[in-house]
Amino acid sequence: MSLQILTKEDLLNFKIELLAELKTLMKGHESNQKKWLRxxxxxxxxxxxxxxxxxxxxxxxxxxxxxxxxxxYCLDSINDSFNDNSTNPVS
Incomplete structure (x- = not known):
């Protein structure tokens, strides 16, 4: 049995690849969403x-x-309304 050691660099590369894949999946999901909601x-x-x-x-x-x-209701308008009114919590 061979022993493989994970380094911080390996984990960082995995994280970057995973985030890129998730962004790709989310973009595909957004295009399937309805534009207008009841x-x-x-x-x-x-x-x-x-x-x-x-x-x-x-x-x-x-x-x-x-x-x-x-x-x-336009989904983009809903998102804009709540993003514009959001506040950042103070740390």
């Missing part, structure tokens, strides 16, 4: 109630469109 999908995504989603519509937190009686 209310129920947004509620599940954000883990909020229908009342909270209604408040977000009313106060302009989330941009929306209504076709007939159905509300639609």
């Amino acid at each position: 209310s129920k999908e947004v509620e599940e995504l954000l883990k909020i109630s229908s009342g909270t989603l209604q408040n977000y519509r009313i106060n302009g937190t989330i941009k929306w469109s209504k076709i007939g009686s159905t509300y639609y």
